[in-house]
Amino acid sequence: MDIRRIKPSERSSAAVTYGNMVFLAGQVGAPGESVTAQTRAVLARIDALLAEAGTDKSRLLQATIWLADIGDFEEMNAVWNAWVVPGQPPARATSEARLATSDYKVEIIVTAAAG
Numbered sequence: 001m002d003i004r005r006i007k008p009s010e011r012s013s014a015a016v017t018y019g020n021m022v023f024l025a026g027q028v029g030a031p032g033e034s035v036t037a038q039t040r041a042v043l044a045r046i047d048a049l050l051a052e053a054g055t056d057k058s059r060l061l062q063a064t065i066w067l068a069d070i071g072d073f074e075e076m077n078a079v080w081n082a083w084v085v086p087g088q089p090p091a092r093a094t095s096e097a098r099l100a101t102s103d104y105k106v107e108i109i110v111t112a113a114a115g
Contacts, residue, residue, distance in 0.1 A: 001018060014049055019114075027046055034075075038104070039108075042107070050112055055113065056112075058085045063093075064109045065093070065095075068097070076106055
């Protein structure tokens with residue numbers, strides 16, 4: 001099986017496909033924006049990367065969400081719930097974490113099955 005790296009940089013790839021699996025790197029939104037705006041931006045980036053990998057959010061297997069402040073859980077969830085495919089949510093974990101900069105409020109990483 002071939003490994004395909006999507007948008008590789010010196011440090012990491014935005015996504016990697018292997019066999020029938022698609023692994024995305026952690027995605028963040030615009031620094032300093034609200035949790036809602038950052039979550040929307042992250043989910044749009046996830047949609048684009050999944051499409052580039054030949055799949056979509058209906059094939060999500062797992063999601064890990066880090067919030068800089070767990071108090072933002074409901075605000076992030078409002079955006080997530082409107083985005084996720086009804087009846088097809090992935091396994092998911094959400095926790096509070098110190099992100100790369102204090103301007104980031106949410107980071108999401110997903111794994112999906114290839115299309």
